[in-house]
Amino acid sequence: MPVARPETSDSRVIAHVDMDCFYVQVEQRQQPNLRGQPTAVVQYNSWKGGGLIAVSYEARKFGVKRNIPWFSSSMRGDEAKQVCPQIQLVQVPVARGKADLSIYRDAGSEVVSILARKGRCERASIDEVYLDLTDAAQTMLAENPPESLEVTNEEVLKSHVLGLSLDAGDVKEKVREWLHRSDADQRDKLLACGAHIVAKLRLQVLKETEFSCSAGIAHNKMLAKLASGMNKPAQQIVVPFSSVMGLLQPLPIKKMKQLGGKLGTSLQIDLGANTVGDLLQFSEAKLQDHYGLNTGTWLWNIARGINGDEVEGRLLPKSHGSGKTFPGPRALKTIASVSIFS
């Protein structure tokens, strides 16, 4: 059996790119008069003004909230009008009697085609992309490391660095310091390169598509995804190794991807674990007893910020036309998450 790389020394560079209120941005590009205005995209407007599926940040200031209409309704078009009378409501196109999201899917493809210039892309949803920048970051570190850059892209200096103390002094200067440290851990240097690359990519996306996005840069998909949502819109954040436990420890268990449902509830009720940090006290065997080998190991790992999931390289949201089936992306995933014990 080949020796597996311990996940605890994971030095990949993974970005999670999250488009900002994407459906709204797509409509605002089409109708520039909507830019800067409180705007929401609704589908099925016949019942109480339609369900909100995207809300601009201007509208959010008025308390307009996104709503998953087919799931415990909270706010619909009529209600949005009440709290924000000037809100612009745009309807999702309808084809064959159903909401047709294809214009948004196509707009997402524009973004992916730009991101894919720098690394392997996985479309996680209509408006979210994972990007594996390991190779690009290693190349940059070898050939053009941040510490030797003569001119630094201003955008990367707007990055957030999780755990960086910002009590006093010039924030931008502290970020510059962190990004350009020559004595940093090698893994942090790779993340710094990732931050530079992502900053440029986000500018390029803005230039070519007019869409803004937010991003998280970390050593695995789980952490990158957690981070990308922390500062929206139009911002990015890096998660250094040293900040991982501080991020996870107080995090409510239900906020973790895959733990928002019944499994998360069971962890709270059956194990009394309300934060990710609470999971640390349970042995792997104990978690496996409760939830099976795979899930138990997965839980033990994520509590420690370990996640071996690969960026899969799916550029298209659906697999139509290719009759080709391949054996097992699943097997790989299982091996990755168990490998630290071998």
Next chain:
DNA sequence: TACAACGGCCGC
């Protein structure tokens, strides 16, 4: 409170 969705993933 359901009402009007859909795709990916997983285990059986």
Next chain:
DNA sequence: TGCGGCCGT
């Protein structure tokens, strides 16, 4: 392989 449960959008 197909189906149902689960999960997130």
